[in-house]
Amino acid sequence: xxxxxxxxxxxxxxxxxxxxxxALNERLGEGDNFLNKKPVLDEYQVxxxxxNIHYALEYHLPIRFxxxxxxxxxxxxxxxxxxxPVTKELRIQxxxxxxxxxxxxxxxxxxxxxxxxxxxxNIKL
Numbered sequence: 765x766x767x768x769x770x771x772x773x774x775x776x777x778x779x780x781x782x783x784x785x786x787a788l789n790e791r792l793g794e795g796d797n798f799l800n801k802k803p804v805l806d807e808y809q810v811x812x813x814x815x816n817i818h819y820a821l822e823y824h825l826p827i828r829f830x831x832x833x834x835x836x837x838x839x840x841x842x843x844x845x846x847x848x849p850v851t852k853e854l855r856i857q858x859x860x861x862x863x864x865x866x867x868x869x870x871x872x873x874x875x876x877x878x879x880x881x882x883x884x885x886n887i888k889l
Contacts, residue, residue: 800835800837803832805872813873816874817847817854819876820874820876821844825843825877826842826843827875827876829866829873829874831871831872832871833870840858841858841859842856842857842864843856845857845863851867852867852868854867
């Protein structure tokens, strides 16, 4: 019987790969094409996030966070129980009474779910 000599990944690479090509691929971040980049928040957006979190904490309202962790955005819902000011860490109590700890840097969006919206009145003159 003959021995199978599989070259592995070598057979799928280009036949000519110069060091300049490798440097260009690394600079373009060829491996990170499938990861979502974290949006950059300005100071007003950060202040609005902070105000919404404090409002939900003060009145014990349910809150929904949009988190961005290691290139994977996901949502987290629950109640904000505690804010640690030094480590900038939030303790979130989920609906199943488990606690989850998140860093303030991971947050990209905050929605207070039971926030009262003003009613529009129809006034005819």
